[in-house]
Amino acid sequence: MLFLISFLISGCSFQAPVVRSQELSRKGDFAGAIKVLDGELKKSPNSVPLKSLLAQAYSDYGLALCQDTNKPPKVKYPLAKKQFIKALELNPYLQDAKDMAEMIDKIQDSFKANKVE
Helix, strand or coil: CHHHHHHHHCCCCCHHHHHHHHHHHHCCCHHHHHHHHHHHHHHCCCCHHHHHHHHHHHHHHHHHHHCCCCCCHHHHHHHHHHHHHHHHHHCCCCHHHHHHHHHHHHHHHHHHHCCCC
């Protein structure tokens, strides 16, 4: 995947910001990575590679939120779902984001059914 992304953006003016966003993601700064990619997408709103990268960054952030043991489920799951929805708005074919959003819906339904606070 990384090779494909590198190939798609090679020689493009947004290569440095993409590398910077990947470094931020590796460090766990998903919000920072999203900010960088979102800024680049505003400059090139029709860029399919940028849309794909930004969608994946939102999805990765959602996964990180789901795994955050410092936040209670009633806090982290709604935050994560927002990230998955943003990912799907950019790339409706991102199956991981779709699956996770659906899983969160089931978890939240279970909370309601079992009156979990």
